[in-house]
């Protein structure tokens with residue numbers, strides 16, 4: 001396992017990035033924070049696209065310090081951006097062959113073509129691909145260069161929800177099987193909750209947290225505004241199976257959650273972020289409701305947020321769940337600490353922003 005050592009002091013007119021950290025790299029490290037936090041700038045410095053920011057070392061190799069600068073193409077890194085940046089006039093096979101040649105190979109590796117389901121696309125011109133297909137080609141191409149580190153900057157941001165669902169399992173398998181550390185820039189809490197092994201939280205050019213994903217995200221979830229996201233709850237679950245009608249079953253301490261999204265194979269750990277405003281409450285189990293997920297819960301605390309809204313902290317079989325409802329509903333349902341109730345999750349809240 002290699003460490004990344006960063007001692008950065010970069011001053012732009014309106015922005016100061018200041019980091020002094022050693023980051024142990026394994027699995028997927030999400031660089032996470034609100035817009036303008038400095039995430040992309042940090043990734044560009046690590047890639048070598050931005051120069052003069054300080055000291056950057058990977059393992060025992062210094063990539064940049066006051067005297068030395070290793071250019072991007074000599075760092076053995078691969079980059080995947082929001083836009084796939086393929087050669088539009090070439091077909092998929094030729095795009096892969098180009099990357100393979102640059103790496104001293106003559107043919108694209110069949111295992112990679114299988115891993116990213118590219119077989120049926122090989123003869124297609126890349127300009128005719130959907131966003132999700134093109135991003136799969138970009139991921140395969142990144143691996144063909146045999147990188148020691150993969151840098152991804154919001155690779156799902158340009159895709160719609162369905163396409164994101166298509167790509168997420170590929171990024172998960174890359175994280176779990178390729179044994180190449182990934183640095184992944186995102187401002188999407190749900191994406192980070194699903195993908196990250198560890199999280200480097202950034203805010204206004206400073207590191208505000210570094211550690212295992214569940215720890216840092218749980219902190220983000222209970223501190224409103226911690227990373228510029230809205231309040232919600234982190235649920236740690238595991239894929240337990242599929243229903244006959246194609247829903248994925250996720251088991252956690254509070255019961256089972258169903259989602260139409262593909263979340264990986266049985267046994268796969270999954271983290272979900274449920275926004276507080278996507279949780280409704282009922283005193284009795286509602287019937288005739290289209291919501292898939294209704295979970296028994298007990299009220300722990302009720303905190304007024306403003307004149308109209310309140311936050312209700314729930315215990316859902318040992319998992320903390322937060323609901324944001326109106327104070328009128330709190331009064332109408334007579335909700336107080338100790339109340340047994342049912343939490344209704346709107347399905348759209350799962351693994352989404």
Ligand SMILES: Nc1ncnc2c1ncn2[C@@H]1O[C@H](COP(=O)(O)OP(=O)(O)OP(=O)(O)O)[C@@H](O)[C@H]1O
Pocket residue numbers: 012013014015033034035036037038039040041042187
């Ligand atoms: N070359 C530059 N000159 C001046 N300011 C810059 C330059 N590059 C970035 N900035 C500023 O640095 C800050 C951080 O930008 P950066 O793109 O790294 O943020 P980010 O966290 O990736 O945001 P987003 O999620 O919106 O992409 C911004 O305020 C941006 O305007």
